[in-house]
Amino acid sequence: xxxxxxxxxxxxxxxxxxxxxxxxxxxxxxxxxxxxxxxxxxxxxxxxxxxxxxxxxxxxxxxxxxxxxxxxxxxxxxxxxxxxxxxxxxxxxxxxxxxxxxxxxxxxxxxxxxxxxxxxxxxxxxxxxxxxxxxxxxxxxxxxxxxxxxxxxxxxxxxxxxxxxxxxxxxxxxxxxxxxxxxxxxxxxxxxxxxxxxxxxxxxxxxxxxxxxx
Ligand SMILES: Nc1nc2c(ncn2[C@H]2C[C@H](O)[C@@H](COP(=O)(O)O)O2)c(=O)[nH]1
Ligand SMILES: [Mn+2]
Numbered sequence: 001x002x003x004x005x006x007x008x009x010x011x012x013x014x015x016x017x018x019x020x021x022x023x024x025x026x027x028x029x030x031x032x033x034x035x036x037x038x039x040x041x042x043x044x045x046x047x048x049x050x051x052x053x054x055x056x057x058x059x060x061x062x063x064x065x066x067x068x069x070x071x072x073x074x075x076x077x078x079x080x081x082x083x084x085x086x087x088x089x090x091x092x093x094x095x096x097x098x099x100x101x102x103x104x105x106x107x108x109x110x111x112x113x114x115x116x117x118x119x120x121x122x123x124x125x126x127x128x129x130x131x132x133x134x135x136x137x138x139x140x141x142x143x144x145x146x147x148x149x150x151x152x153x154x155x156x157x158x159x160x161x162x163x164x165x166x167x168x169x170x171x172x173x174x175x176x177x178x179x180x181x182x183x184x185x186x187x188x189x190x191x192x193x194x195x196x197x198x199x200x201x202x203x204x205x206x207x208x209x210x211x212x213x214x
Contacts, residue, residue, distance in 0.1 A: 009104075009105035009106060010105070010106065012105050013102060013103075013105040013106055016075050016076065016101075016102055016105075017072065017075055017102070018075075019075040019076075020038060020039045020040040020043070020071070020072070020074060020075045021038050021040045022038060023038055023039045023040075023074055023075065023078060023079055024036040024037070024038060024039075024079070025037050025038065025039060025041075025042055025079055025161075026078075026079040026080070026081040026083075026084070027079075027081050027083075027158070027178070028161075028165065030081060030083055031174075031175060033165050033169070034168075034169065037161060039071050039074045039075075039079055042071065042157060042158070042161070043067060043068060043070070043071055043072075045157050045160075045161075046067040046070075046150070046153045046154060046157045047064050047067040047068050049067070049153050049156070049157060049194075050063035050064045050066075050067045050149075050150065050153060051064055053149070053190055054190065055149070055188070055189075055190055057145070058145060058146055058149055059146055062144075062146045063146045063149055063150055063153075065117055066117055066120075066146055066147060066150040067150050067153060069114055069117045069118045070118065070150060070154065072099065072102065072114075072118060073094075073095035073096075073098035073099050073102070073118070074095075074098075075098075075102070076098035076101060076102065077091075077094045077095050077098045080094075082181070095118075099114075099115055099118050099119075100115070102114075103115045120143045120144070120147045148187075148188075149188050149191075152185065152186055152187065152188050152191045153191065155182045155185055155186070156182075156186065156191050156194055156195055156198075158178055158182070159178050159179055159182055159195065159198060160194075160198055162175035162178040162179070163175075163198055163201065163202045166202070166205070167205065172202075172205045172206040172208075173206050179199075
């Protein structure tokens with residue numbers, strides 16, 4: 001690891017990043033989940049989900065990097081959930097400023113690498129984003145197959161976590177809205193297969209609870 005321009009930049013970057021371990025995922029906080037995971041918990045499993053992908057058409061290394069970077073700005077901005085009713089433009093503005101603050105602590109090469117990986121996260125099209133696409137920016141504006149795959153991992157990891165909370169708290173079906181809001185958003189075959197497995201396991205639990213004597 002090369003320290004950033006100011007030498008102490010790398011340590012400052014890593015300490016800011018460490019805040020992700022203490023940022024609870026807002027979606028669970030709003031639903032009163034007892035011990036909500038952190039943003040880094042979420043991104044770690046996403047990175048492993050990318051690691052175990054067998055799709056040879058995807059650049060797996062790039063997917064892992066995108067997963068590790070996609071919510072990085074939340075160490076400064078916090079975890080903005082749809083329920084916060086903050087516009088995509090305002091969310092992007094805050095996260096863009098945070099990513100600039102974070103990456104300016106690193107060397108020029110690393111700054112460019114990490115900032116460009118992050119930039120392709122905007123869903124929907126903004127003219128500026130299209131220009132970024134041309135410069136091959138990644139996650140923020142869903143330019144590449146890898147960015148689209150990682151976006152689906154983002155939502156798949158979330159519904160898997162919702163199922164696990166329902167199991168842990170023995171409240172089958174309680175977090176149904178996470179399933180409703182992501183319905184139809186999964187396209188990649190591997191992710192569709194994983195979502196199907198999650199739904200099968202989850203439906204068993206719900207069925208058992210509805211008819212405890214069955
Ligand atoms: N209730 C819902 N909450 C959602 C949904 N999509 C995301 N979220 C939550 C999960 C996180 O706490 C936060 C942002 O998630 P990102 O991974 O996009 O940073 O919002 C949803 O569909 N329903
Ligand atoms: Mn995420």
